[in-house]
Amino acid sequence: MSNEAVLHAHSGVATHEVHGDHHHEHHHHETFITKYVFSQDHKMIAKQFLITGMVWAVIGGLMSVLFRLQLGYPESTFPWLEDLLGKWAKGGRITPEAYYALVTTHGTVLVFFVLTAGLSGTFANFLIPLQVGARDMASPFLNMLSYWFFFLASVVMLSSIFVETGPFSGGWTAYPPLSALGAASPGSKTGMDLWIISMALFVVSSLLGGLNYIATILNMRTKGMSMTRMPLTIWALFFTAVLGVLSFPVLFSGFILLIFDRNFGTSFYLSDIFIAGQGALPNEGGSAILYQHLFWFLGHPEVYIILLPAMGMVSEILSVNSRKPIFGYMAMVGSLFAIAILAFLVWAHHMFVTGLNPFLGSIFVLLTLLIAVPSAIKVFNWLTTLWRGNIRFTPGMMFAIGFVSLFISGGLTGIWLGNSALDIHLHDTYFVIAHFHIVMGVASMFGMFAGIYHWFPKMYGRYLNNTLGYVHFWVTMIGAYLIFWPMHYEGLAGMPRRYYDYSSWESFKQFIELNRFISTVAMIVFAVQLLFLFNFFYSIFKGRKVKTQNPWGSNTLEWTTPIRPGHGNWPGEIPEVHRWAYDYGKDGKEFIPQTTPVGADESHH
Amino acid sequence: MSTATATPGKLWGGGKSPFNVEYGKLMMWYFLMSDAFTFGAFLISYGTVRFSTNGWPDPNEVFRSYPFAPEGAHAPLVFVSIMTFILIISSVTMVLAVHAGHNMDKKKVVVNLILTILGGLAFLGCQAWEWNHLHSEGAWWGHNPFLNHDGTAASTNFTNFFFTITGFHGFHVFSGVIINIIMLIMTLRDVFEKRGHYLMIEKAGLYWHFVDLVWVFVFTCFYLI
Numbered sequence: 001m002s003n004e005a006v007l008h009a010h011s012g013v014a015t016h017e018v019h020g021d022h023h024h025e026h027h028h029h030e031t032f033i034t035k036y037v038f039s040q041d042h043k044m045i046a047k048q049f050l051i052t053g054m055v056w057a058v059i060g061g062l063m064s065v066l067f068r069l070q071l072g073y074p075e076s077t078f079p080w081l082e083d084l085l086g087k088w089a090k091g092g093r094i095t096p097e098a099y100y101a102l103v104t105t106h107g108t109v110l111v112f113f114v115l116t117a118g119l120s121g122t123f124a125n126f127l128i129p130l131q132v133g134a135r136d137m138a139s140p141f142l143n144m145l146s147y148w149f150f151f152l153a154s155v156v157m158l159s160s161i162f163v164e165t166g167p168f169s170g171g172w173t174a175y176p177p178l179s180a181l182g183a184a185s186p187g188s189k190t191g192m193d194l195w196i197i198s199m200a201l202f203v204v205s206s207l208l209g210g211l212n213y214i215a216t217i218l219n220m221r222t223k224g225m226s227m228t229r230m231p232l233t234i235w236a237l238f239f240t241a242v243l244g245v246l247s248f249p250v251l252f253s254g255f256i257l258l259i260f261d262r263n264f265g266t267s268f269y270l271s272d273i274f275i276a277g278q279g280a281l282p283n284e285g286g287s288a289i290l291y292q293h294l295f296w297f298l299g300h301p302e303v304y305i306i307l308l309p310a311m312g313m314v315s316e317i318l319s320v321n322s323r324k325p326i327f328g329y330m331a332m333v334g335s336l337f338a339i340a341i342l343a344f345l346v347w348a349h350h351m352f353v354t355g356l357n358p359f360l361g362s363i364f365v366l367l368t369l370l371i372a373v374p375s376a377i378k379v380f381n382w383l384t385t386l387w388r389g390n391i392r393f394t395p396g397m398m399f400a401i402g403f404v405s406l407f408i409s410g411g412l413t414g415i416w417l418g419n420s421a422l423d424i425h426l427h428d429t430y431f432v433i434a435h436f437h438i439v440m441g442v443a444s445m446f447g448m449f450a451g452i453y454h455w456f457p458k459m460y461g462r463y464l465n466n467t468l469g470y471v472h473f474w475v476t477m478i479g480a481y482l483i484f485w486p487m488h489y490e491g492l493a494g495m496p497r498r499y500y501d502y503s504s505w506e507s508f509k510q511f512i513e514l515n516r517f518i519s520t521v522a523m524i525v526f527a528v529q530l531l532f533l534f535n536f537f538y539s540i541f542k543g544r545k546v547k548t549q550n551p552w553g554s555n556t557l558e559w560t561t562p563i564r565p566g567h568g569n570w571p572g573e574i575p576e577v578h579r580w581a582y583d584y585g586k587d588g589k590e591f592i593p594q595t596t597p598v599g600a601d602e603s604h605h
Numbered sequence: 606m607s608t609a610t611a612t613p614g615k616l617w618g619g620g621k622s623p624f625n626v627e628y629g630k631l632m633m634w635y636f637l638m639s640d641a642f643t644f645g646a647f648l649i650s651y652g653t654v655r656f657s658t659n660g661w662p663d664p665n666e667v668f669r670s671y672p673f674a675p676e677g678a679h680a681p682l683v684f685v686s687i688m689t690f691i692l693i694i695s696s697v698t699m700v701l702a703v704h705a706g707h708n709m710d711k712k713k714v715v716v717n718l719i720l721t722i723l724g725g726l727a728f729l730g731c732q733a734w735e736w737n738h739l740h741s742e743g744a745w746w747g748h749n750p751f752l753n754h755d756g757t758a759a760s761t762n763f764t765n766f767f768f769t770i771t772g773f774h775g776f777h778v779f780s781g782v783i784i785n786i787i788m789l790i791m792t793l794r795d796v797f798e799k800r801g802h803y804l805m806i807e808k809a810g811l812y813w814h815f816v817d818l819v820w821v822f823v824f825t826c827f828y829l830i
Contacts, residue, residue: 133619138628211635215628223620245639253646257769265747266765268654285658285760290650297646577619 030567038148040140041567045147046126047459050452052147052154053118054533059158060109065526067102070094072519074501088166096500100169101187103498105161107172108195110441112202113157115306117150119448120244123309124213124237126455130558131231133222133575135568138215142208149205153198160194168195171498173295176269176288180261183275192262196255203248203255210248213241222557224577228333229594231556231581232326235333236312239340240305247301247344254294261286289354296347303440304343308336310447311378311407314400316581317454318382320554321397322389323590325582328381335374342371352420353427361420368418375411379404390585394552395469396454402477403446409481410439413488428498431491434484442480449473452536457551461564462543468535472528479525483518490514555581555593633808637815640777644819647773648826651766660753662763664828667751672734685828688731689820692778695724696817699785703810706803711792714803718789721813725782732775736768744768767827774823777816784809 039045066085069078070093077092088098125143129136137143160167169187170178174195182189217238221230257268267283269291274280319326326332348356348364356364382404391397413435416422426432449472456464495508502508502515550559557577561569575595583592587603617623624631655661665681674680698720705713743750749764788809797803 138632142632207636207639211632211639214635215631218624219622219626219628219631221619223618225619226615227617229619245635246642249639249643250646253643253650256773257647257650260746260765260769266769267747267761268650268765285654285762287654287657290653293653294646294650 038144040136040144042125042129042137042140042143043459043565043567043569045143046122048147049117049121049125049150052151053114053122054536056109056113056118056154057529058533060106060114061526061529063102063106063109065523066094067099067106068519068522070099070500071502072516074503097166097169097186099500100171100185100498101167101191104169104171104187105157105167108168108199109157111172111302111306112199113150113154115441115444115448116206116244116302117202119444120237120240120305120309121147121150121209122448123233123313123451123455124209124241126459127233127558128213128216128237129220130458130561130565130569131234131556131581132217132220133225133557133577134216134220135570135574137212138220139212143212146205146208146212149201149208153201153205156194156198156201160191160198163190163194165189165191167191173292173299174258175295176258176261176291177273180258180269181273181275181281182262183278196259196262200252200255203252206244206248210241210244213237214245217241222574222577225557225594228330229577229580231312232315232329232332232336233309233312235336236308236315239336240308243301243305243308243340243343247298247305250294251298254291254298257294258291289351289356292351292354293347296350297344299350300347301343303436304339306440306444307447308339310403310444310450311336313447313451313454314382314403315378315385316556317396317400317450318385318404319582319584320454320552321392321394321400322386323392323553323584324385324389325584325586326381327384327387328377329580329582331377332381335377338374339371342367342374346371349418349420349423352423358420365418365420369415371418372411372415375407379408379411394453395464395466395473396450396452398470398473398477399446399450399453402473403443403450405477406438406443406446406480410435410437410443414439425494426491428496429491430487430495430497433497434487434491437487438480438484442484446476449476449532454552455558456536456539456543457546458558458561460540460543461546462539463546463551464539464543465535468531472532472535475528476525479521479528482521483525486514486518550593553591555583555591557594560593560595627804630804630808630811633811637811640815641819644770644773644822647766647770648822651770651826654762654766658760658762660755660757660759662749662751662759663754664830667739668735668828670738682828684731684735685824688728688735689824691724691731692728692817692820695721695728696814698724699810699813703803703807706797706806709798709803711795711798714792714797714806715789718785718792718806722782722785722789725778725785725813729775729778729782732771732778736771739764739767770823771827774816774819777819781809781813781816784812 034040036044039048066081069081078089079092081089081092081094085094085098088095088101094102125137128134165186167187168174168179168191169185170192174192178184178188179192179196180188182192217230217234221227257266260266261268261270267286269288270281270283270286271288272280273283315326315332346364346368348360349368352361352364386401413431417426417432417435453464453469456462490508490511493507493511495502495511503512546563549561549563552559557575560575562571577594578597579592579594581594584590586592622628622631668685669679669681671678671680671684671687698717702714702717702721705711705717739745744764744767746765746768747761749759749761751759751763753759788806791797791805792803797805
């Protein structure tokens with residue numbers, strides 16, 4: 001790249017609109033296919049992950065609206081449902097099979113496709129090379145493959161919705177025997193085969209992505225970017241990748257054994273089973289609990305795979321928009337590390353009531369409650385970062401603060417659930433639903449929204465509309481609490497999760513009105529997400545243009561690239577780093593980018 | 606926070622690989638860790654089921670034959686020892702191939718790669734014979750003809766785990782052989798000579814040693830214990 005290219009990049013965005021990113025094209029010619037479809041540019045791959053994740057978020061969210069309709073109005077019929085779902089909503093009421101299929105697919109899709117691929121897939125791809133100062137990922141080719149494996153997984157999962165016997169309906173955890181025996185339920189037939197194929201492809205995608213993220217962070221940091229100068233986003237994405245690389249293979253093993261149980265007459269997970277209409281099965285000697293161990297050995301790290309990227313982005317956004325250094329940088333890194341280690345040592349707290357040895361249970365209680373320590377460190381550090389800050393309430397900042405609020409609210413109930421004695425009462429109730437939706441689901445969505453609002457100017461060279469952003473934030477924030485807060489009371493009253501119709505139980509009749517209220521809010525919140533989608537796609541083409549290179553006054557390297565960086569990110573030399581990412585308000589300067597050399601008279605801190 | 610001190614020249618200071626390896630080798634190491642977790646999960650599952658089951662067949666009784674053995678031959682562990690020996694020797698030839706690569710000795714690389722490939726194929730052949738032999742005795746996924754130590758009927762999980770885990774390992778050996786064949790072709794076509802280094806062979810070697818190492822654990826769990 002020549003100086004001319006640098007100047008050109010600064011000369012105004014308008015020329016870019018007309019000519020595209022031609023200034024870097026004397027490297028290689030890009031066609032539509034290589035630029036937008038089989039792209040090897042990490043920024044484009046990030047956008048592919050993001051938009052695919054958004055499609056899944058709409059599908060998964062719509063599913064929750066449909067089953068909330070059943071939960072809120074169990075006695076009513078909606079003729080339009082039959083038009084939409086056909087035989088799955090005969091007479092305008094969702095059938096029990098369809099209800100379970102919706103719940104299962106909602107969980108699978110949101111956990112894996114939206115909050116894993118859509119969240120860390122997007123931001124690991126987008127931010128790692130930009131923030132460590134690399135031209136691209138270690139292996140752009142494997143990175144591209146990672147997206148396309150995810151795409152294939154998506155296609156297979158989507159097709160499972162349309163098979164005659166319906167998608168898998170045994171819950172997102174896919175416990176055997178429902179997942180192992182085709183005869184167990186309609187969804188256990190072809191739907192489950194497709195589910196497992198899709199998930200296997202997803203594991204491959206996640207492995208390819210994770211290896212790339214790790215190699216890039218360790219090997220491709222620019223000169224001066226020592227590990228302790230990295231923004232916390234990168235630390236969080238690093239631990240996320242390590243968690244994924246070490247936990248998904250265990251799930252993969254579990255799936256292979258499941259495939260054999262389904263198709264080849266083995267009994268790894270099966271023993272002493274009687275199916276109505278078929279009689280006793282010959283399978284002997286297997287253990288359904290074994291699957292649960294293998295599943296939750298992934299399943300628990302998975303919640304941190306979802307949460308850590310959100311934590312990292314929130315740390316960065318809070319610091320930038322408070323115009324203050326992040327409080328306790330090393331404590332933040334240390335707590336991320338502690339969470340990553342503990343993530344592997346707590347999985348059996350999902351299994352307290354399976355007949356686990358109570359002594360073993362007590363060990364898992366201890367290890368689970370230990371997670372409260374690094375989590376509390378993080379919360380205090382976020383609050384102290386905000387404390388007396390010069391806060392700019394951008395939509396990204398609002399969502400970051402919302403994340404902290406949700407993480408506290410949802411995290412505290414984790415202390416309840418981590419106690420095996422309390423868990424006997426709370427297990428499989430709406431209390432659990434409330435807990436994990438707030439702390440993992442909504443909080444991570446907030447982290448994702450914060451990231452999108454904050455980095456949208458870097459992604460597309462335009463801003464999202466702020467007014468729509470504030471509406472989106474407030475309705476989602478208030479709505480999330482209105483949906484999930486009441487569920488705590490339902491759960492404490494013993495209301496179990498996954499039931500089709502609570503109105504037939506005397507003890508849960510008191511919640512009919514409350515359930516209807518929750519369903520109503522859920523629909524409003526879903527509608528507001530469509531508003532966000534409108535904002536997103538409208539702003540890509542028509543949003544306010546970014547005129548300055550560093551609109552947030554941020555220290556990190558991605559804002560030293562041109563407003564619309566081409567493949568390779570920096571025209572000319574890669575920047576050298578001279579300081580950490582959090583020199584805000586130092587020595588009377590509002591911010592000092594990482595590329596600024598340390599002055600002779602600069603203070604230590 | 607030592608933001609004010611410059612860190613050029615430091616190992617972790619950025620601008621270079623802290624482990625002094627290029628990214629591909631780093632990715633291979635992390636992949637092998639990941640794969641180790643896959644095998645670990647399999648073997649721990651096997652252990653869990655086995656130790657919660659009352660009886661288990663005696664490996665000395667199950668694995669007692671060899672090709673062209675007379676009827677009723679009783680040679681426990683002989684054949685599998687030969688298999689294991691072949692695989693370990695193939696690891697040695699792989700080391701020699703990598704070493705020759707360091708010295709840019711194309712001819713020796715080719716010879717040792719061929720020997721490694723032959724070793725891998727021989728191991729797979731042995732495994733095919735053993736599977737076929739066990740199958741002829743009535744063993745397969747979901748079928749276990751072998752009795753427990755104490756003569757009672759055993760659960761099918763003995764054969765279920767045996768075929769699944771040795772099969773998964775065999776698949777790894779098979780893909781290792783394919784990788785080595787690709788390395789051989791690339792060597793013969795002077796790809797590495799032109800690049801000036803045989804780094805790819807080193808990475809293939811890492812994978813091959815890993816597959817051998819896993820076999821030691823699989824061998825111990827199924828044939829010795």
